[in-house]
Amino acid sequence: MQQVRRQPRIGVLAVQGDVREHLRSLAAAGADAIAVRRPAEVAEIDALVLPGGESTTIDKLLRIFELRDPIRERIAAGMPAYGSCAGMVLLADSILDGTHDQQTLGGMRITVRRNAFGRQVDSFECDLPMPAVGEEPVHAVFIRAPWVEEVGDAVEVLARVPEGHGLASGHPVAVRQGNLLATSFHPEVTGDERVHAYFVEMVQAALATGSAA
Numbered sequence: 001m002q003q004v005r006r007q008p009r010i011g012v013l014a015v016q017g018d019v020r021e022h023l024r025s026l027a028a029a030g031a032d033a034i035a036v037r038r039p040a041e042v043a044e045i046d047a048l049v050l051p052g053g054e055s056t057t058i059d060k061l062l063r064i065f066e067l068r069d070p071i072r073e074r075i076a077a078g079m080p081a082y083g084s085c086a087g088m089v090l091l092a093d094s095i096l097d098g099t100h101d102q103q104t105l106g107g108m109r110i111t112v113r114r115n116a117f118g119r120q121v122d123s124f125e126c127d128l129p130m131p132a133v134g135e136e137p138v139h140a141v142f143i144r145a146p147w148v149e150e151v152g153d154a155v156e157v158l159a160r161v162p163e164g165h166g167l168a169s170g171h172p173v174a175v176r177q178g179n180l181l182a183t184s185f186h187p188e189v190t191g192d193e194r195v196h197a198y199f200v201e202m203v204q205a206a207l208a209t210g211s212a213a
């Protein structure tokens with residue numbers, strides 16, 4: 001008999017940033033999406049999305065709202081997480097061009113450069129091949145976005161900026177390490193739910209194999 005997969009409950013960290021857009025995209029991709037503002041809510045979710053916004057502000061608010069430790073513990077125990085833009089910065093073990101006291105949650109063995117595109121232009125869009133989510137390229141919107149400078153062990157690069165975009169070309173902008181996913185861009189603003197659907201699939205697979213704590 002086929003096992004019935006339950007709908008995963010996916011939280012969106014809701015201290016700052018584009019929370020509503022992620023809630024909508026996750027719901028469209030088949031998840032039970034809830035906003036997470038309190039430590040008790042961290043215990044109720046199967047997975048977490050860290051939205052775009054301002055990583056320095058989100059870092060401070062995580063500490064003020066006492067969310068930092070519970071989230072770090074769950075990520076270390078295998079909870080799937082997806083960070084877009086500022087969320088990618090928060091998942092990175094190491095950052096370049098952070099503010100002097102900026103901390104990350106960490107978990108992904110990547111080094112990201114904050115505001116990497118912003119040094120050239122504030123926002124930038126391109127069609128990005130991302131075979132893991134489908135044949136059609138993803139229309140990627142970058143808003144004062146980071147890019148990945150270095151990837152460590154077991155980090156899979158899912159997309160890089162194509163040729164023809166100057167210094168940005170070749171930099172990884174979508175990466176995965178086990179149950180962790182990060183994109184420099186904002187799929188939640190384009191109406192294309194394939195990246196969120198990919199994450200929902202990751203969460204379902206983690207629940208099915210018991211790798212999501």
Ligand SMILES: NC(=O)CC[C@H](N)C(=O)O
Pocket residue numbers: 051052053054055056084085086087089114115143144145146
């Ligand atoms: N759109 C975004 O999430 C911008 C990210 C922001 N520049 C940061 O470093 O946090």
